[in-house]
Structure formats: structure tokens, C-alpha cells
Amino acid sequence: MPFLTEDALDLPRLVAQVAAPERGGIATFLGLVRNHNRGREVLRLDYSAYGAMAEEECGRIVAEAESRWPVRVAIAHRLGRVEIGEASVGVAAAAAHRSDAFEACRYVTEELKRRVPIWKREFFADGTEAWVDPTAAARTASVEARRQ
Amino acid sequence: MPFLTEDALDLPRLVAQVAAPERGGIATFLGLVRNHNRGREVLRLDYSAYGAMAEEECGRIVAEAESRWPVRVAIAHRLGRVEIGEASVGVAAAAAHRSDAFEACRYVTEELKRRVPIWKREFFADGTEAWVDPTAAARTASVEARRQ
């Protein structure tokens, strides 16, 4: 099953991908599109990806998590237009023990954001649009921190 | 809304209870009934509770989490007969930042298991049944650990 999808994210379906009679704990993470980003009103997002690499990188992250913890992991990430309040990303990790499920779910979520080649364009209420650059936000924050 | 319910757990509904335009990260935990416990085949569970206290204790745990992290938290726990593979407990925590959502979700899940007065009776494939006693399992495990 591909990790990237144009369709709405279906959390129960993501859970069903990892659930099994011997795995009693399922941790999930859902990222929803917010209506504000850095003080500006956002109307919607448009996600694009280096599709072939994004699929492979998601596969590598899942394999890493499944070798590090006794878990089954599923990932789904939206592509294309995503509206405010909709889920853009979903991660599910199932394990016999809940601590493994929690840790694997968090690991996969962090690695996904750090490594998978996906980009998003924000459409603002004032009619402008821009590519989201989390590293620019981090640089601004660190400059502001130094000023204080 | 009560925290205890006789109805099947609805994860999207739990998520909807905490989702909001300013909260972009939602961590959830789902506990499913396993078909085995300590080497014995389980057919189903029956949950009972000190209902009034369980409701109050869930409310206290939610309030603690919401004062400790900038999150909104929801809890749902099944009562009565629950079949293998069904969810017996669900926790959802929503926050602007995913680390708060993850930490609050885990805290609430752990505290719920530690403090909320709920009991379960296991019905085994061999026709017998028994109250589940996690402290007995822990005692056995610690005795076995000492033997090794």
C-alpha cells in the first residue's frame, strides 16, 4: 500500500493496518492543518512530494522502527490540496506493550518530518501564497532568542 | 460527556472531541483486547467499575494533564462485555505542538491504568473465568526474575 495518498486520511483504516490479536496497544499521531501559521491566517495547503523517494524513505523509516521495537507501523501522508482541519499525516504503531507503541509512533513521526521529501505551499487569507520553510522559521526563532 | 461507556469505542469521535483549528497535533492511544493473556487463550472480557469514582478520577487525570501541558484531552473506557480485538480504552490528546500531545497522551494512559477503579474478568477458552490481577502478574514476574 502506498504511503502517499490524494484521499482523505482514514484513521480507523490506518489502525486496522497494524492491529492484530497479539498487539494490544496502538499509538497514533494525526497532524491536522492549522488555520494559522506564524501569525498569518491560512486558508488551505497544497502538498507535493518527490514521490518515488518519499515512498522509499517512508518504507525505510517503517523498517527501522519495526527492527528497533516489536511493533507494526503504518504511515499515510496526504498530497495535493488539504483543507484546514483535515489530517495531512497519520502514523499508527501497534505493539503487545504500550511503551513500544508510544515510542515507535513518536520515532516514526519525527523521522517522517525530518527525512521524507514532501513540501507544502500555504495559501493565505490575504490572497498571497508561499512555500513553507521550517528551517527559515527555526533561523528566525534562534535570531529572536539571541536578541533577548 | 461520561468517560465510561457500554458502547463500542469510536476513535474518530474521540479525536473530534479534542480537535480544534489551533491544535495541529493529536496523539491517541487505543487498548485492544488480546486473545491471549499470560499464556492462556482468552475468549472475551467483562469490565466493571466503581462508576462514580471512575468518572471523577478520569476527570481529575484530564484536569491534571490539561494544567501540565497546553492540551485538550479525551478519555473513553468500555464497560461490560468486550470482545477480542475490540478497543477497551481510548485516549486522545490534542496540542499545537506534537511533543505536548505525545507526552500528555502517554501520561493520561499511564495514570488511567494506575488510578481509575475498573476491573476486568477474563473468560478463557477452557470454560474457566477469573478476575485479572495485574499486581499478581507483577509479583510472579519478580519471583521469576529472582529465580534466574
Next chain:
Amino acid sequence: MRNLEHSMTASPAPLISVRVLVFAKFAELLAREEIDVTIAPPATVGDVIAKIRASIPAAKALPPELLCARNRAHASPSDTVSDGDELALLPPLAGG
């Protein structure tokens, strides 16, 4: 005032009544779901449990350390009880 103080000190304080709820494995063991206990103040949660152990034969099989609640919150055996309190004896919790 003098008379009142004198009479309060001299006459024994009235007994207090608490209801003790019993759940799950303990309800099976004691074959009941609640026990009304009358006790002389000042009394603690532990005093009430001791009275139950002394008066109900099956209660001798209760574990020596008991998880207990007072008015729907976890309590310690040293907590003082008041007239009308709702206590509870809680078998090992198994939620989740």
C-alpha cells in the same frame, strides 16, 4: 458557654456511620456489595477496615494491604472518616 463545654467534654461523641462499597473480587469474597459500619470518632479509614475484618468472617481473607477510597477519591488508611462518608475497598485495578 461553660455548661455547653462541660457537657461536650463529659458525654461521649455520637457514633458515626459510614457506608463501605465493595467491588469485583472483594464483592465475591464477602458476598455483598456494601457494608454499613458504625464507629466511635475519631476514626480512620484503617479503623473502619479493622472493624470489618473483625466482624465479617470472610473478610479475614482480604489481603493485608488494601487499596481504598473515601468519597470517590483514593484514600490512605490514616485518613480520618466523617459521618456519612462513602468508603470503598478496591481490588487491584485492571482498567485499560
Next chain:
Amino acid sequence: MRNLEHSMTASPAPLISVRVLVFAKFAELLAREEIDVTIAPPATVGDVIAKIRASIPAAKALPPELLCARNRAHASPSDTVSDGDELALLPPLAGG
């Protein structure tokens, strides 16, 4: 054998061709989604990027440090490229 070795050493190795995919903000900046680069071996990912900076005027606006991939996996500028490789220039990732 002697002749073969001699000829391999004497004649220059054939040039290698790689395709460089460009995404999102970088695709807008360079007004294209892929760039075919021919380069003399041995060459690294960094050499290919340097050749792009030198040959495409708009590429001078690319940031000095670039996230890059080789054959659909994250790569370092010091990684050696082979004929037929698929490279990619990745703007700051923003998934999730």
C-alpha cells in the same frame, strides 16, 4: 593484457550522465523540474551541483548548503556519482 591496460590508462574515461530532479521552490527558481548533467568521472554529488551552479544563471540563487538525494536516498555532497544516477535537489522539507 598489456595493451588493454595501456589503452585504459591512456584514453580518458568516458563521460557519465546523471539526471538531477528539482522540486518545489527550487523548481520555481530554476524554471525547470529536471536537469541532465554530463560530467567527467570520478565525480561527486557536489561536483554535479557545482556544474549546475556554473552553467545555469538562476542556480546562483540556490542556498550554499543543499539537501540532496542520490537514487532516491539522502546523499552527501562527497558521495560519488555513477552513470545513470538519479540525483535530486531538495528544498527544506515540510512534510507532516
